[in-house]
Amino acid sequence: MAKQAASGKVRGSRTGRPVMALLDLLGRRWALRILWELRGEPLTSRGLRTACDEASPTVLQARLTELREAGFVELGDGGGYGLTALGRELCETFMPLHRFAERWRSKSGA
Amino acid sequence: MAKQAASGKVRGSRTGRPVMALLDLLGRRWALRILWELRGEPLTSRGLRTACDEASPTVLQARLTELREAGFVELGDGGGYGLTALGRELCETFMPLHRFAERWRSKSGA
DNA sequence: GCACTACGCTACATTATCTGTAGCACGACG
């Protein structure tokens, strides 16, 4: 479990372009999902686990650490994970995805 | 290698919400990156591989198949992968990510 | 103090997934 995120080099950032680093960071299992679940209000680690279909705490913890190092997520004082201002911004970016997903389903079968 | 994408159930869609299916589909290695690299003009499978830092053809082929089944990517007549209209829509959604990534880098170190 | 609960977080064996290299079948070009 390497610790390299946000400190200058994330896996996939070989090109130097920050989008790649971001794309790679978000393209990990549960990363997008975590941001999505945190979009409303902060959740405890166990609450987040429940929200994420009981994903294993190992990955969740790993993603949470990466996301924290990236500055998108933070651990509140009284416990519970929440989005930082930056994380909230990022989440805004994904909001259109919700509407898109609905349209997508109606077009792709189902 | 299971074939289940877009045909009603993708891994992670247990909740039934299409966002989850989409989040899960895009939250696989190279999925986001592939969409991103295809955003401009179509690329051949090898061209795409080059664009994706020489990622192994195994995963690329797997993602390409999933993305095709999802209706985001298509294989052109004369060869070369390109985005479908739906895929292009999805890509539009990610465009703000580029600007965000720049801001992110300046805030998170580097 | 003591049990009880919930928190963030970790260990570890099993299983799934990705990497890297090689190579196939097909077609176009010379």
Next chain:
DNA sequence: CGTCGTGCTACAGATAATGTAGCGTAGTGC
């Protein structure tokens, strides 16, 4: 025919995720 470029696949080795269990800490009620 030989060579090149397609899309795509096989397979061994490395890496990451799963699932279950449990740690240390902190707050509660007694």
